Amino acid sequence: MKRFRTQLPAIVALTCFSVVSAADWYQWRGPNRDGISTEKGLMTAWPEGGPNLAWRNRGLGSGMSSVSIANGRIYSMGKKDGQTHLVCVNLSDGSPVWSVAIGGGDNPNCTPTVDPESGLVFGMSHSGDLAACNAETGQIAWQKNFSRDFSGSMMSQWGYSESPLVDGNSLVVTPGSDSAIIASLDKRTGRTLWKTPFQQGRLGNAGKDGAGYSSIVVANCGGIKQYVQLIGRGIVSVAAKDGRPLWNYNRVANTTANVPTPVISGDYVFCTSGYNDGGAALLRIARSGTRLRASEVWYKQSRELQNHHGGVILLGQKLYFGHGHNNGFPVCVDMRSGRSQWAKTRGAGSGSAAVVFADGHLYFRYEDGVMALIEASESDYNLKSTFRIASRNGKSWPHPVIQDGKLYLRDQDELLCYDIKAR
Numbered sequence: 476m477k478r479f480r481t482q483l484p485a486i487v488a489l490t491c492f493s494v495v496s497a498a499d500w501y502q503w504r505g506p507n508r509d510g511i512s513t514e515k516g517l518m519t520a521w522p523e524g525g526p527n528l529a530w531r532n533r534g535l536g537s538g539m540s541s542v543s544i545a546n547g548r549i550y551s552m553g554k555k556d557g558q559t560h561l562v563c564v565n566l567s568d569g570s571p572v573w574s575v576a577i578g579g580g581d582n583p584n585c586t587p588t589v590d591p592e593s594g595l596v597f598g599m600s601h602s603g604d605l606a607a608c609n610a611e612t613g614q615i616a617w618q619k620n621f622s623r624d625f626s627g628s629m630m631s632q633w634g635y636s637e638s639p640l641v642d643g644n645s646l647v648v649t650p651g652s653d654s655a656i657i658a659s660l661d662k663r664t665g666r667t668l669w670k671t672p673f674q675q676g677r678l679g680n681a682g683k684d685g686a687g688y689s690s691i692v693v694a695n696c697g698g699i700k701q702y703v704q705l706i707g708r709g710i711v712s713v714a715a716k717d718g719r720p721l722w723n724y725n726r727v728a729n730t731t732a733n734v735p736t737p738v739i740s741g742d743y744v745f746c747t748s749g750y751n752d753g754g755a756a757l758l759r760i761a762r763s764g765t766r767l768r769a770s771e772v773w774y775k776q777s778r779e780l781q782n783h784h785g786g787v788i789l790l791g792q793k794l795y796f797g798h799g800h801n802n803g804f805p806v807c808v809d810m811r812s813g814r815s816q817w818a819k820t821r822g823a824g825s826g827s828a829a830v831v832f833a834d835g836h837l838y839f840r841y842e843d844g845v846m847a848l849i850e851a852s853e854s855d856y857n858l859k860s861t862f863r864i865a866s867r868n869g870k871s872w873p874h875p876v877i878q879d880g881k882l883y884l885r886d887q888d889e890l891l892c893y894d895i896k897a898r
């Protein structure tokens with residue numbers, strides 16, 4: 476593999492990069508950051524032993540990052556030779572294309588974000604090294620460090636994990652400092668466009684100061700375009716135009732690691748976090764004079780309802796996810812009322828479950844390496860099929876990705892591709 480270690484001018488990124496197709500999974504949790512795939516024609520049940528393993532390959536390095544897919548390439552991150560690498564491999568067989576060192580720290584968790592308009596791919600190390608690389612060649616266009624450039628910090632020891640958000644000309648990230656809890660950068664140059672100051676000690680007593688492990692989503696609650704993020708002190712929202720604070724909600728925060736990406740539905744925001752505190756809440760965002768106000772529709776303590784880090788899927792008015800700290804008990808919850816729709820069950824596997832949706836089914840990837848296919852029914856839990864993933868290199872936490880009839884599963888240094896298309 477080629478390795479580019481020298482920072483080059485931003486102009487190197489402006490190479491030809493074709494438009495991302497509607498099927499591409501070019502960022503964290505897919506095109507809309509909601510874990511929903513538009514794929515059709517997939518298997519409704521798997522054969523004994525699971526679907527066909529189309530290919531498997533190594534070389535990604537260690538880490539819990541998932542994958543992004545664009546223009547026939549797969550992008551991920553891993554620790555190799557003591558450094559964090561942004562990695563690109565071929566979609567057809569997982570063979571290496573390029574790998575570039577972008578920083579230090581422990582094993583990365585960030586899923587890269589591919590931007591077709593600029594031809595850049597963005598990744599972040601455990602220690603807050605943010606890099607923009609040419610998606611074709613891997614050459615570094617620009618770099619920032621959250622601690623050095625924004626006085627940033629994390630709420631606990633596991634390091635920066637978010638996947639940067641591209642919105643128009645902006646790259647929106649979460650340094651986690653009082654002077655820049657969230658920041659918008661020019662995606663081509665890294666120049667700071669705005670920073671959001673938050674006196675985190677005034678956001679509430681729950682949780683801890685600093686960035687969380689979640690990723691920013693776009694919302695238009697109350698008629699204002701905004702960025703919603705789960706940080707160490709709970710949910711915050713800032714105006715997309717200039718980063719001014721709009722509203723916040725503290726009760727859902729825990730003191731260990733706030734992870735799941737918020738779920739948006741019109742003027743409603745669902746948020747959850749794991750561990751012994753935290754819990755789950757539905758908020759309604761409405762105008763109050765010239766300001767926005769977050770009202771709690773319902774809240775449940777962590778023992779009643781919580782998601783560790785496997786993510787939440789919203790279909791219609793129903794929320795689907797794995798409930799419980801270090802558990803993935805499959806649940807379906809009515810969003811507006813908070814009432815459970817399914818009878819309690821352990822589920823097919825053990826440990827936390829990372830979840831994605833496609834073609835009428837939920838794909839639960841359990842920590843113990845079990846994959847489960849569950850019908851996305853509003854009334855009953857219906858397990859359709861299971862299989863055990865062909866590799867077991869550690870905790871099976873990276874989120875599954877579905878694209879063009881294939882199921883992609885990152886497992887530390889290894890990447891597996893299963894053919895799930897119906898025949």
